[in-house]
Amino acid sequence: MDKFIVSARKYRPQDFSTVVGQSHITTTLKNAIRNGQLAHAFLFCGPRGVGKTTCARILAKTINCENVTPEGEACNKCHSCVSFNEGTSLNIHELDAASNNSVDDIRTLVEQVRFAPQAGKYKVYIIDEVHMLSTSAFNAFLKTLEEPPPYAIFILATTEKHKILPTILSRCQIFDFKRITSADTVEHLEDICGKEDITAEKPALQVIAQKSEGCMRDALSILDKIVSFTNGELSYRNTLEHLNILDADYYFRILDAMQQQNLADALLIYDDINRKGFEGDLVLNGLAEFVRNLLVCKDEKVASLLEVVESFKDRYVAAGKSADTLYLISMLNVLNEAEINYKAARNKRLHVELALIKLCYLAQALQVAGGEAGKKV
Template identity: 85%
Template sequence: MDKFIVSARKYRPQAFDTVVGQGHITTTLKNAIKNQQLAHAFLFCGPRGVGKTTCARILAKTINCTNVGADGEACNQCHSCTSFNEGTSMNIHELDAASNNSVDDIRTLVEQVRFAPQAGRYKVYIIDEVHMLSSSAFNAFLKTLEEPPPYAIFILATTEKHKILPTILSRCQIFDFKRITANDTVEHLQDICKKEEINAEKSALHLIAQKSEGCMRDALSIMDKIVSFTNGVVSYQNTLEHLNILDADYYFKLMQCMQQQDLGGAMLLYDDIDRKGFEGDLVLNGFAEFIRNLLVCKDEKVANLLQVVESFKDRYIATSKQVSVAYLISALNILNETEINYKAARNKRLHVELALIKLAYLQQAVELASDGLVKKKLIDEAKPVAFKSLGVVKQQPESKSQKPEASKQAAGHEAKLIIETKEGVSGEKRVASGQAAVGNQQAISKASATSNQQTATATGQPVINQPAAPKEPETQNTKPGTTSSKLGSLNALRQQFVGKAIESAGDPIPLSQDRLHECWRQFALQLKEAKNPANQSFLMATLVIQDHQTFEVVTNNNLEQKFIEGERRVLSEYLQQVFNNRQLLFTIVVNENAIAPEEPTERPATLREKYQHIVEQYPLVKELRDRLKLEVDN
């Protein structure tokens, strides 16, 4: 019976061409050998089991070969190659830095470097796991690594390049090894199975490649275990059972239950998974990876990121077409949070079942959310305002004698009308109850009709009949263009009438301190009637006229400024209409130097003041104090 050798050792590559998945490294090394441009120090870094030590040994054998081929490969026939293959070469020294990491070990190595090779051109020193050397050992190795003898070549190998000193890195040529892809691993495993006459399914080899995570040594070790477990037959089911991997078919069934909102089926399916001994976090992680693969299938550009068994690819693509992207992203978020909180959960199974419950009704939540967004957009759309058509009012020519007097009377009535109308508008915006709003609208309508009649009488124009105000406010939704939206029509008519009144009023009224204060006080009273807390800030403010159309509102603090600023739009419209000046502007400033008036405060009387008060009432007390020679405390 021959001695068993594991596949990782038995099928270790012996030439650059047989190295799997590192073509960028092997091509560079072969060209350096052919052009005789070898560096004196190399650093091979990368994940475990990807061929760092293998490439170092192949490089050491090739540079000492006496019959190097035209392609840069060793001949494997000369004395140097045969002695290397048998492990008897004196020109190659390997040091495990994980166990020989002291200064003395490096000093011993440096002493060996002084001796030239007896046979061959180079002495090669391979230091594996070089990151395990101590700082003092690195420092002892610096000088030799920087200026070695011409026959000495150092090859350092490590899995953690960040732990190596920068002074060491600067003295080496660095080669970064990459993880071996799943396809390269599967092809290499198939070649070995043919040589060993192993019956292996390709789907099973795909599972092994995924489990190895780019490490060829791990893949070969897994395959050796499965071959021993199954007596030379590597099937998909045996591989699942040996590697403790949950079949993807369970995830497809789970997703089908989620799409159908079949919570009972999902719970029974998870119970079956739990009975097989799979932990909850493993199920959560596997289901999250399954949903990630479905999300990848949505876009053809990233289809190459789908690393699954070939027989399942079509099934993944078909399932992804039935699930929305919003559902997949939301499901990934739920599974991620559940997996993070899994360790802290006291009842692990209940924790996983809660996640399944959320996923079962997630589709309904996504649909409701999308419907809500659509409804919101429809509600926020702009709607046309319903206006009533008015008859054309013809103006009659005025006589020259009546024009000045009539214009004065009209201006007086229109100014009064502007104030009353604005008061109604402000009250309508602030009064909470419907009755108060209706009352203001009726008052506005009456005032508008009266003023319009007076103006028409003075100017000789026909009277425009204003529509009566509605008795009750409309509460039902009305469609644009219908006659039922009475409130909107009334507002439109009122604004139209006010605009005409302002245009016909003539020149703007100049600012005066008395008139401005009166308008300001009237506006504050309107706020008080509407129970608006800003009225107190209006009463406390000081008005300073800057010019004929600009004034300044001086407040005592930032709070008063904010209250007045909140009413700026309504206040500005009110003042512009009262003074018939659309250019009227005002600014709100805070008087930081304002000092609040001191209020008299009561303080307790001192002992001396109390004594003086007692002496005034009882003079004998002073005589007693003088006889006893007592002092009064301050």
């Protein structure tokens, strides 16, 4: 049986054109390679799983390629590219600063920099999680980073740029990676599902994209898990079940019950949710996000901020238009207070039910408050 390779490794981009959602960075790097304007030190920063280390490796491979294409991409055929793809290249050195963060580790690195490459044009040093270096290690690295030999290039990668010393930042060309959009994530997942002969409903992939929050590595890990769970068939229902996400249909039903001041239905719906094993704080948080989405739907200018499954969009827009803005804002206040106090509550179920009772009679309370305010005027 062939050894299984997780999708995040199997489909790791091998050239700039296959990097997802970072065209502002890949275009700049390709232009720099074509025009011979490479900096000696780069800092790649941004959230986890968006392609920082991947882009660092592609850059290291491309600048040593013997036949760079006119577009600024590696040929993947020359001896340098082949050795890099096989992991045998001596021109790339990766250091994990999380476990090699002392002055001695940096001194060893500085000693290595003194030796020119035996083959190829550049020796590339990729330092991952560079913010983990100690202050003294940073200081020991300063001089080499500022004036390295002409054949040495440093690529630093970090998720926490604010922890890096200003003296280091000033010596690097800084590239800020952004979170990958849900649309780009879904498109990439569809491509992988096609290659792997996986049957996947688009709503299921949209749920995975939302759950990953812009991190492609997380999205691919979730995909692998669900494929194993469902034996290669991803549906909207089994994806929700595996990720322990509550179907938005429940929130629409709760909203209908509240608008009709039907407390019995609201409590029965919550009981059904509770029997499925969902914790109360997850329900409160999910309902608050649902109400936020309804507020977003009320104005077309901010409708682009709505990130929900496409099949639910029309339903959100209709519900948002029919609900009063003051009512929705008041719902958010009640839910926010309930969520804050959830941890301190002894009886968690009763705490959530009290919030639902308040919400069911919220419209009535607002009318009373409005009437009293009118009398005072």
